[in-house]
Amino acid sequence: MKLHMPRFDQSRVLVVGDLMLDRYWHGNTSRVSPEAPVPVVDVKQIEDRPGGAGNVALNISALGSASVLAGLVGRDEAAGVLQQRLEAANILCQFQVSETHPTITKLRVISRHQQLLRLDFENPFAPEDAQALSQTALTALKDAKALVISDYAKGALQDPQPLIQAARAQGIAILVDPKGTDFRKYRGATLLTPNLHEFEAIVGKTTSEQDLVEKAQSMIHELELQALLVTRGEHGMSLIRPGEPEFHLPARAREVFDVTGAGDTVISVLAAALGAGDDLPNAVALANLAAGIVVGKLGTAAISAPELRRAVQREQGSERGAVTVEQLTLALEDARAHGERIVFTNGCFDIIHAGHVGYLEQARQLGDRLVVAVNSDASVTKLKGPGRPINPQDRRMKVLAGLEAVDWVVCFDDDTPEPLLDVLKPEVLVKGGDYDKKGVVGWEIVEAYGGEVKVLSFFDDCSTTAIVNKVLEKNNPQ
Known part of the structure; x- marks a missing residue:
């Protein structure tokens, strides 16, 4: 198929979901600790990046689309860092502050471009926090052209149905990055983007391409979806729609360096493209190209419109x-x-x-x-x-x-x-x-x-x- 770049600047996407701070400590390792058989890292650089739903919002903004983010944070330093980083990227933050739970933070220790250790600081948010976030998101939904539900099973999206039904009534695309073993809470969404492991956790092991398609069609019917996109790592991704032939795309990465945030990149490109009025097959093909770029980078990373455009040009033979x-x-x-x-x-x-x-x-x-x-x-x-x-x-x-x-x-x-x-x-x-x-x-x-x-x-x-x-x-x- 012939790819084209949508007018991302005409898109406005609301991202609702689990927000977290990805913190990286970088340093050199040259010796083993005398206290235990572990490497000693001499930390030289500390880097903070928005993760989870924040990374989705960053990717959307980097493409040139207006990006609005609704999520749960604590009343702490990490929340301030998140807001500062996100607003610097022109993202409108609609945070719901929890008085009882901290901002989710993930600390990664990096040496020589390799991750040595990850430390998670998190407590799943309470139902009342999630309910308050839902009301905030419903208010922000009014001006959106697409909705992303970015679920990391941290408690922000305990009942997304009110938001999904409101978006359906508004006639905008609803894209869900699902988690858990019960996808029924996403009923009525436009598109779900599970990876193969997440998909098989629901439908069972797939034994062939035909089996995958049949199980996907069954899920689409049961959950009243318009489409299902199964991301399959080194085997690319498969788009399944009712009454349409399946659309398989091969993986595009030349070298896989870090898969962190690849799923965020896929759903970001999809949402920005659909919010700009693009058709689903072209949006999926663009998302596949973007995923091939992001896995060649370290950590969560945003793909810019120029990067994606160059990938399209290479695809079309117009780079030179x-x-x-x-x-x-x-x-x-x-x-x-x-x-x-x-x-x-x-x-x-x-x-x-x-x-x-x-x-x-x-x-x-x-x-x-x-x-x-x-x-x-x-x-x-x-x-x-x-x-x-x-x-x-x-x-x-x-x-x-x-x-x-x-x-x-x-x-x-x-x-x-x-x-x-x-x-x-x-x-x-x-x-x-x-x-x-x-x-x-x-x-x-x-x-x-x-x-x-x-x-x-x-x-x-x-x-x-x-x-x-x-x-x-x-x-x-x-």
Whole structure:
């Protein structure tokens, strides 16, 4: 299937669930303790990250969606740290403070990129705390376009039914990351995202793909769901919907470093995409790509929209090479998000020669990415006359795309590249010749928005016309 990036900025997601602080102590280990056969860690760095529902909210915000978080915390230092970290990421915090229970905290001791120990500080919250949180969430639900129920079985979601029914009445997507052995409390949700172990804890061991699908369909019917997404680790994930063929996606991770938070990433991308009006298969495919990125990182980590867009571009073959104007627009948006400077040049490039190669290498040195716009066949004929181009546009684009200096090649039908310059707005416009910048077509457009115009010298004795004339002379001696 052809993937696309949704308008995440048009999505607003409410996340309700178990909130926790993930605390990391980093240090070197060079000796064993004389007190016990355990390593001694010389702690050099302390890092605090929002975990659980907080990590879901962070992922949603990193994608560019509005993120609202409702969860339970204690009246303690950990709650203050959580709120500070979350609000710094533009997340609206709707915390319900418990006077009797502390904020859930998980402390991990890390040395040489390996987790040595985890210490959990937690007490499941009381029913009255969960009920108060439900009322807070119902109020926050009114402006949401999608709802995530992030259940870690810590007591925040003892009865999610009022929230699910309110979201159904509002007509928004309800996504649940479930826990426990009784999924009936999630009845009526749009989508459940259990991992295979969680799924089999409910339905029993699955013996085949067909068995998995049949048991998933039975769960969908029993719980009145619209779909079920079973995440399967190294076997990818499977989307099952009533009346639709199952949709299996392979795992995309090149190297698995840490699976912490991978489930949070999946449900975050799903919610942000569905909240932006995306269809479920595309949202699932995006979530699968995002999961492949996050397991290559240490600890809980948020996936940004530029990271995900680059993964989509790799999937579509538009990270480099010949692209459409639409693909190029997205690629340039991502490049600029990474602080890269775009250089643009154009021409017929009918017969690629040493002059072209040298010129393009010089152009590439003026920025971080080089775009080459190629005249279409009809445009070349109009400019150069009958018999040109010698090579059709697809061949010219393929040769240019194979040059190390070139990042993207795009074709245009107009007589000039001015319409492309209006759309792409490169930081640098480059042209080869022996004239000043005012002889470069489109210079006014580029300078009007603050770009630069550069003129480079052609290599001596190198031109397509000269090569064509030389061939004609040899074939037709006087």
